[in-house]
Amino acid sequence: MAEAEIRFNFTSPRIIFGRGRINDLGQEVLNILKPRGISNPRIFLVTGTTSLRESGNLDKISMILKKSNINFELYGKAGKEPTTSILNDGKEIALEKKCDLIIGVGGGSVMDTAKGISGLITNGGIVEDYQAGREFLLPPKPFILIPTTSGTGSEVTNNSVVKNEKTGLKKSIRGLWASLALLDPELTLSLPKKYTAYSGADALVQAIEALVSKSANFISDFFSRKSIAYLGDTLPKVCDDLLNIDLREKMMLGSILGAISFANGKLGAVHGFAHPIGIKHDLPHGLICGLLLPHVMKYNIEVEQAAQKYSWIAGLFNYQKILVDYGTCPKSLPSSIKEKAKWAIKKIEDIFTYVDIPLKLSDLGIKEADLDDIVKDTTGSSLANNPRDTNKRTLRKILVHAL
Ligand SMILES: [Fe+2]
Structure with a gap:
């Protein structure tokens, strides 16, 4: 063939x-x-x-x-x-x-x-x-x-x-x-821990959204994978060791590689949500992006190609033994593609939890009554590139799960 x-x-x-x-x-x-x-x-x-x-x-x-x-x-x-x-x-x-x-x-x-x-x-x-x-x-x-x-x-x-x-x-x-x-x-050496975590989370989200985007291509995938490998391994470490120039260098490399990827391969639903939530609730962009990523991944996992690419992330993270002693993710990597993808999502939750990014919108004071207003203004090209199609009903469903 x-x-x-x-x-x-x-x-x-x-x-x-x-x-x-x-x-x-x-x-x-x-x-x-x-x-x-x-x-x-x-x-x-x-x-x-x-x-x-x-x-x-x-x-x-x-x-x-x-x-x-x-x-x-x-x-x-x-x-x-x-x-x-x-x-x-x-x-x-x-x-x-x-x-x-x-x-x-x-x-x-x-x-x-x-x-x-x-x-x-x-x-x-x-x-x-x-x-x-x-x-x-x-x-x-x-x-x-x-x-x-x-x-x-x-x-x-x-x-x-x-x-x-x-x-x-x-x-x-x-x-x-x-x-x-x-x-x-x-x-970047003087950047405080909180903003190191938020900006690093944004970089990781961008690389992952670019990887599974409908506009991802042969070359953007290379940049995304290398970016995710650097950022996944380094983000928890740099937040414990802010003056370590080797780690700061890896964060910046991961960030630029992911940025080159999404500049060409585009983003997804996390970034579709991030702008209206950021404006309406005055919250840092990276904090919102990190919080929402696992929820959007759980929605996207039903698309075979997205699950396949999330399973690549599991392979990268498993190889790097990220947060082996501190995370809650099962230590051994499962065998099926979908279970590997779920393992990757759990690992991402572990990374964000470790750097003090909450997993629930309610932790940021967002309530169910706020959701319709957010969904109304969730529009733009990022949504169009999300691997699984969305509409107002499914967008709201993602946010309800994230509450
Ligand atoms: Fe971003």
């Missing part, structure tokens, strides 16, 4: 990775701008409000840029989530200051803010135009993304999720690829 034809599309920005690579930032800026005839650039530096400063990383980056004689305008307003006004105001300031390149340093919100500003500068208008369907027809202002967490993967995706302050809803704007993703695990 002839084998199935293999086809895939694959896109990724340029990536540089490694301990201490932040020291290359000045030279990288000059390299990007030199072909444009800019040798004395002005940078628009987008950061969060406090943590980059408190960690000492802002001083470090300032020194690196100064060493290359690069001036910058600091925009430290990217808070917990990108909003239409933060992006629109940022665009105006960056234009007024005649900035040549945007740098976003921080978590996913900061990087999404930098992306959106870069697109608005060259294409004009306001974020709301693009949320209403306008397309970015011109390339964005060159931008560099530098994550300080190992989780969101925003540095290698082309979309920015922005809260529309008029409607109260989050909506993506798309088509914004970074000139460079610069990943230095040393920048």
Whole structure:
């Protein structure tokens, strides 16, 4: 019998990775701008409000840029989530200051803010135009993304999720690829345990959703599997040993591999739920994603291909002997595909429990009366890529099981 034809599309920005690579930032800026005839650039530096400063990383980056004689305008307003006004105001300031390149340093919100500003500068208008369907027809202002967490993967995706302050809803704007993703695990050393757990859970969920997504392909599967192997093994360990650079490096590797996978292979129902729950209940994205993953896996397991791929995860985790002394999952791996898949789900519950992510929505204060409102706003491409089809009734059923 002839084998199935293999086809895939694959896109990724340029990536540089490694301990201490932040020291290359000045030279990288000059390299990007030199072909444009800019040798004395002005940078628009987008950061969060406090943590980059408190960690000492802002001083470090300032020194690196100064060493290359690069001036910058600091925009430290990217808070917990990108909003239409933060992006629109940022665009105006960056234009007024005649900035040549945007740098976003921080978590996913900061990087999404930098992306959106870069697109608005060259294409004009306001974020709301693009949320209403306008397309970015011109390339964005060159931008560099530098994550300080190992989780969101925003540095290698082309979309920015922005809260529309008029409607109260989050909506993506798309088509914004970074000139460079610069990943230095040393920048994550100061991340507190709680956010290490939440961002790491997000990364693991993304890799698993990309693995079973309807848009998963030959190449995204490679990235997902390697990502899941790194993250499953490392997440419990790094939460007990936050200053261990070897573990921080593995978390960042796992995160970037999973992000490359979902940038190409897409996500699933966990991410469909995550945006409305995050907004309505003001909860961290990674916390919601981690909590919901086992429940969505239990729903997806009825699809043969999903069960098959979950069984791969069981093989990876069994080989790594994750939480052998602390977990509650049976030690020996069962033989059938479906039982292996169930074993993998139990192991994921063990990992999340170990890093203090609850298994029930009621633990986060969400009640049955809240569910209809969540389901109403659970929409988007992530749902379309979930391996098992969903509708409003089945989505509600998943949430009832998660209560
Ligand atoms: Fe996510």
